[in-house]
Amino acid sequence: MSIKIYLPTSFYYLKKPTNLYGQVQINEDNVVAYYIVEAADLEFRDKTINHESSNMRFLGSILNDDFSADQNQYLKFNMRLCFTYNSSQSNISLVYIGITPEYLKHIKLILYEKQMMRNLFVSGKSVKHLPIEYDNNDSNDCDFLELSRLTQSPVETQNNPKTNTKKSLLYVLNIIADSPITMFKYIAENIFVNSIMVHTTIYKHFKEWQLTCDKRSCLANIALDRILGIILMLILLSLAAQPGDFLIQISHYVIDELYILLKVLEGSPIGLKLNIHLNNFFLDCFKYHIELWSTFLDFIEPLVRQVFLAIGAFGCLGLTFQMALLVDLISIIGLHSHCFYIYTKVLYNVERKGLSVLWQVVRGNRYNILKGRTESHNYMNRQLYLATIFFSAILFLFPTTLVYYIVFAALKALTFATLSIFEFCRRKILYLPIESCLKRLLKGCHDIDCLQIKDFSSHEKAFLIHKQQKINVTVYKITTL
Template identity: 80%
Template sequence: MSIKVYLPLNYYYLKKPTDLYGQVQINEDNVVAYYVLEASDLEFRDKAVNHEASNMRFLGSILSVDFNADQNQYLKFNMRLCFTYNSSRANISLVYTGITPEYLKHIKLILYEKAMIRNLFIGGESVNRRSTEHGDSDSGACDFVELCRLTQSTLETQNIAGKQAKKSVLHGLTLIADFPIAIFRYIAENVFVNSIMVHTSIYKHFREWQTTCEEGSRPPNIALDRALGIILMLILFSLATQPGDFLIQISHYVIDQLYSLLKVLEGSPIGLKLNIHLNNFFLDCFKYHIELWSTFLDFIEPLVRQVFLAIGAFGCLGLTFQIALLEDLISIIGLHSHCFYIYTKVLYNVERKGLSVLWQVVRGNRYNILKGRTESHNYMNRQLYLATIFFSAILFLFPTTLVYYVVFAALKALTFATLSIFEFFRRQILSLPIEGCMRPFLKGCHDIDCLQIKDVSPQESAFLIHKNQKISVTVYKITAV
């Protein structure tokens, strides 16, 4: 069992009567931790002093060595810690602790700098934004995290008047910035619109973005997202003369490439001999499908030209919303290729299953459902004759179906890979440790793994007298590598 006293470095060399404020915590392993956070000029009163309403309590004082108070006087002023100083020593000495374990052999006095502790990072994330759910196995790291939270809370309680004015200004700016997202939220949560948008990428991203905002864990990411979105919006509106023409050109380019792909499949692709009649059937169906899609694009061309305006307007919400909308546009542009993939996949599965079943019939076997195994069976001649005919027909048609299935499955995989890349960048913008990346450029910011505790040797050995026993007090200092 031990006692840890966390004391600001400048208080260790303070030589004037001072009141100390902070918090006391008893850890699970019965280690008593005193966190000294603030100090003020000494004010003795007849009754105990307590400041728990302001998240800090009165811990004790720094007194002159001539005070010579007994334990009753310490209890009278509700002291939990007491330090003394004199002219012969360069630093203060610990002379009293209010909470003392029964078997105490050692006390650690740990000195720290407030600026360094307030700007700690764990894994690229600011300690101040980490929730208490992040449990660290190392007790020392837990003490540092708790010390960082406490020092940050004391910083927030200072300069309340100035902070209230700043908070009001920030609240007004936040309302202006959140006005576009409030409109989008109102539209997206409408019952009719929600039933249409629920499966779109932009709606799914809206839910993820809303969760990130409610957690309040990534404000730099949200700010960067909106800044990049506004920049792209300005570029689209100012530099691009007709951005809608670009989308039309992309749509017709995709259609032309599909025509070229079907033209390649019309002959003997990579030397494969396809079934002429089935191949012509596929080509007629797919070309007709592409013609319908081309006609539909020509019909909605005026609307499509305005889509880029919507992408630009979504810059008020953020770059990630623009990327999500672009994902939906790519899905719409490639809708016909997705339909081709579905057609060939269904036909491929039917033929594969048919070949598997008919192969068992040709071999004179069947699958026994009750016993769960394949066993021999005596089929009639007409059954074997029909099975052989169907098996031969499907076997000769299967290579053609397989070629179309592989081609459009590859096209589907390419589209899916493109969407996955956009989705990856969209989510990375909201999850990147921007605070950690900015740490090298910010003065006084340190990673918690870079902290180390060094022994500070005072001029003479320090002891605390408790129940007529000498308890050694070792002084340490938190430094950064």
């Protein structure tokens, strides 16, 4: 059996009669851990000493070296630990432990800072938010977690009038702050509205945001999201002049750029000789598509001008909701370019598959489905003739189709990259460890992986004499990397 005593560093140099309070825990590896957390002025009574201010247990005392006590006196006062001090030493010394079996050869006295353990983080979360059954294979980590829980500030009494007033005020403010999201939730879950917006980015984000709120694990992220959203809302609604015109200008700018792109493809782009007839067919088809889209934008222009007002109003919900709505707007603005990509992709896949099949026919081969292999086959002359004609036609048309496919695939990739950037920012705002970073900067919080136990330098080797036996007492201190 071994014993570990966790003692605050300030208590190690305490030189006045003091009672020590904390908890005792026996680990699975038969190690007894004493967690000393609190101290109070020394009071000897005829009965067992108890701590009435919290759930801490009385563990022992710090006494003057002149105090002469024997085993019976320690048991009378129900002491598990006893330290003494004198004028010649700067620190206290351990003179008695309640559990001293004959085979005990070593005792670890571990010093710690209460503020450091109180502000401990595990995997980006405060120890207060971790479940009690949180397990870790390292016994030191388990001791650190238990010590951090014990050193947390005591909870205020429920009957305190100031506490009740503060809770009531926070409850009212919480209802006011949650009213926009409650209204949006009621609208989004409506059967008719839900069938329309179930596939939109803003609805998917609403579900993710609601799940984050239910876990109550990223309150700082949600608060920052709301603050940034309100700031952007004020900018859009008050500082920007006619923000709806900006969206109209972007839409027409995209249309003009597509016209310029088609004009470049009309000739010989980068020296490529395209098929004239197929090229003209593509240009007529895409230009007609763009004209339809331009006419549609002109038709819904009064409605589009009010969209930025909707983006601003979504600032009550948060900046991430504005980003999600902006992603949907970009998808709508680039809908015609997405259609161009689908058209060229389908035609490209058809021609590529046709060339692959006709190439086997021209070579006199065919694919045997039953045997799962390519084997030779005797085709009739008319079959070879038709195959050669179609193969040649598709082969000469394929470069033109390939050029259009590459151009619109690149345009699609650019749009997807833009949307991915907004998606990345939106998710990071919700899941960045903002609370832990702020606490580490303001309060000096530390992650549990940064803690280490180092030997504490001492001029003399400490011993505890029990029944004429010397038990080593090694002093350590918990520090950070």
